Amino acid sequence: MSWWKHGVVYQIYPRSFHDASGDGTGDLAGICEKLDYLAWLGIDAIWLSPVFPSPMRDFGYDVQNYVDIDPLFGTLEDFDRLVAEAHRRDIRVVLDLVMNHTSDLHPWFQDSRHRRNGRDDWYMWSDGIRGPLGRRRPPNNWRAAFGGPAWTWDPERGQYYLHLFLPEQPDLNWRHPAVEHAMFRQAEFWLDRGADGFRLDVINYIVKDAALRSNPYRLHRTFPRRHDQQNHLRDRNQPETHDILKRFRSLLDRYGATMAVGEIYPNEGVMEPAVSATYLGNGTDELHLAFDFSLLARPFSAVRYRRALETWYQAIPGSGWPCHVLSNHDKSRAMTRVCRGSIGRARILAAMLLLQRGTPFLYYGEEIGMQDSRLRRTELQDPLGRKYWPLFPGRDPARTPMQWNGRTNAGFCLPGTRPWLPVHESAARGCSVEAQRDDPESLLAWYRFLIQLRKTRPELTRGDLEFLPSHRDVLAWTRRVGGSSSIIILNFSETMRPSPHEGPDLRGLEVRITHG
Numbered sequence: 001m002s003w004w005k006h007g008v009v010y011q012i013y014p015r016s017f018h019d020a021s022g023d024g025t026g027d028l029a030g031i032c033e034k035l036d037y038l039a040w041l042g043i044d045a046i047w048l049s050p051v052f053p054s055p056m057r058d059f060g061y062d063v064q065n066y067v068d069i070d071p072l073f074g075t076l077e078d079f080d081r082l083v084a085e086a087h088r089r090d091i092r093v094v095l096d097l098v099m100n101h102t103s104d105l106h107p108w109f110q111d112s113r114h115r116r117n118g119r120d121d122w123y124m125w126s127d128g129i130r131g132p133l134g135r136r137r138p139p140n141n142w143r144a145a146f147g148g149p150a151w152t153w154d155p156e157r158g159q160y161y162l163h164l165f166l167p168e169q170p171d172l173n174w175r176h177p178a179v180e181h182a183m184f185r186q187a188e189f190w191l192d193r194g195a196d197g198f199r200l201d202v203i204n205y206i207v208k209d210a211a212l213r214s215n216p217y218r219l220h221r222t223f224p225r226r227h228d229q230q231n232h233l234r235d236r237n238q239p240e241t242h243d244i245l246k247r248f249r250s251l252l253d254r255y256g257a258t259m260a261v262g263e264i265y266p267n268e269g270v271m272e273p274a275v276s277a278t279y280l281g282n283g284t285d286e287l288h289l290a291f292d293f294s295l296l297a298r299p300f301s302a303v304r305y306r307r308a309l310e311t312w313y314q315a316i317p318g319s320g321w322p323c324h325v326l327s328n329h330d331k332s333r334a335m336t337r338v339c340r341g342s343i344g345r346a347r348i349l350a351a352m353l354l355l356q357r358g359t360p361f362l363y364y365g366e367e368i369g370m371q372d373s374r375l376r377r378t379e380l381q382d383p384l385g386r387k388y389w390p391l392f393p394g395r396d397p398a399r400t401p402m403q404w405n406g407r408t409n410a411g412f413c414l415p416g417t418r419p420w421l422p423v424h425e426s427a428a429r430g431c432s433v434e435a436q437r438d439d440p441e442s443l444l445a446w447y448r449f450l451i452q453l454r455k456t457r458p459e460l461t462r463g464d465l466e467f468l469p470s471h472r473d474v475l476a477w478t479r480r481v482g483g484s485s486s487i488i489i490l491n492f493s494e495t496m497r498p499s500p501h502e503g504p505d506l507r508g509l510e511v512r513i514t515h516g
């Protein structure tokens with residue numbers, strides 16, 4: 001069975017994991033120093049949010065050069081060392097590839113804006129249209145995901161350009177074959193250096209309607225995109241994307257045991273597992289894995305999670321493989337969002353995530369119960385938070401430094417250094433690796449136990465899954481392969497509930513795992 005099917009993937013936000021260089025920002029050498037911890041935890045792969053040179057307007061998701069490491073994070077030699085050290089511990093390294101857009105400082109965009117080097121059409125340019133009073137305006141009504149129109153006038157070229165995110169993140173024109181060729185070469189650069197795969201940023205955005213037609217109107221209630229009352233029919237999920245992904249899959253397959261997981265950005269908060277599943281193609285010819293964010297959007301509820309999981313499983317093609325995620329760098333942490341600080345709830349979620357059928361994605365710090373931070377306006381770094389504060393603090397609260405111990409700066413950086421975001425005060429109150437590592441009752445010990453259990457019980461990775469009929473507060477399922485089986489029963493309620501299987505009633509927030 002491939003590593004990306006049986007393994008656990010751990011997402012690292014490199015700015016926040018560990019600072020080895022002493023500047024208050026995490027780096028590759030810092031990650032390298034913590035590989036023993038990750039091996040001890042038992043994870044199989046790390047996914048690094050972007051580490052490439054970037055002006056950091058969107059903290060690395062605005063790439064200025066795809067084939068180098070930003071000095072903030074280190075050098076190419078540091079990367080090589082990280083790959084070698086990770087592989088030595090049987091840990092794969094997955095990079096974050098942003099194919100939809102580049103930074104406006106990328107030489108490709110500079111060339112395109114100045115119509116140089118044959119790159120005139122590498123981005124999405126338009127003259128726009130004339131309004132009733134003869135005033136020029138963008139060619140359609142598309143809105144950027146971070147607010148405002150998706151088109152910005154470029155006086156240098158005398159045309160509008162498209163950006164589905166910040167104006168500093170112009171969208172590439174994937175209908176131009178040279179763009180695909182160039183981007184695929186960037187991917188090969190990292191595969192040749194030993195990377196084991198990619199997380200593909202907003203991969204369902206890359207191709208746009210050829211005629212640039214406007215999106216139809218649709219009422220949404222989710223914040224912060226309440227301004228965005230449209231159904232993104234024309235600027236997302238275009239059918240040509242699948243052809244591109246098939247070609248990308250062939251490229252990856254040439255390298256053997258690689259993996260691509262796609263971020264399928266939902267249509268303004270409306271989860272569409274069936275859409276995510278289409279990016280798996282026939283199960284073997286497009287992405288290996290695709291994110292469905294339904295679990296992230298649900299409250300702490302057995303029935304709601306069960307419905308989300310069933311819908312997700314039903315959507316996956318026969319030979320396709322699911323994956324599951326509860327937290328990432330764009331969302332409030334599950335420990336805050338749905339567990340409200342309760343370790344009991346966190347234990348339930350850990351068991352749900354790690355014992356379902358499919359590849360679990362863990363977000364750094366989830367295993368010790370890290371929570372969102374309350375940050376002051378002056379502490380915010382994320383452009384989204386700066387724009388919408390105080391209504392929405394942006395994504396910084398879930399990106400604070402990893403808590404290694406309870407001392408000053410939590411072992412993330414030296415005590416005399418100022419970390420790029422403040423360390424959460426819970427580090428001093430037991431929410432750290434050091435405090436939990438040797439405590440068998442800790443959340444960290446629980447995560448480690450579940451991860452080890454996956455490795456020793458074949459049914460927990462390879463087995464079929466069947467939900468058991470149960471009380472609405474109870475989520476119960478069996479995993480079975482060959483003669484080996486497990487029954488997992490989770491009581492989401494704080495009070496006693498009947499067990500759906502033999503045995504006494506379940507205590508509040510109980511996790512019961514029995515093996516057959």
Ligand code: GLC
Pocket residue numbers: 058061062098165201202263265329330
């Ligand atoms: C993805 C990333 C997010 C980023 C956006 C634009 O959604 O996860 O962090 O801001 O793409 O690149």
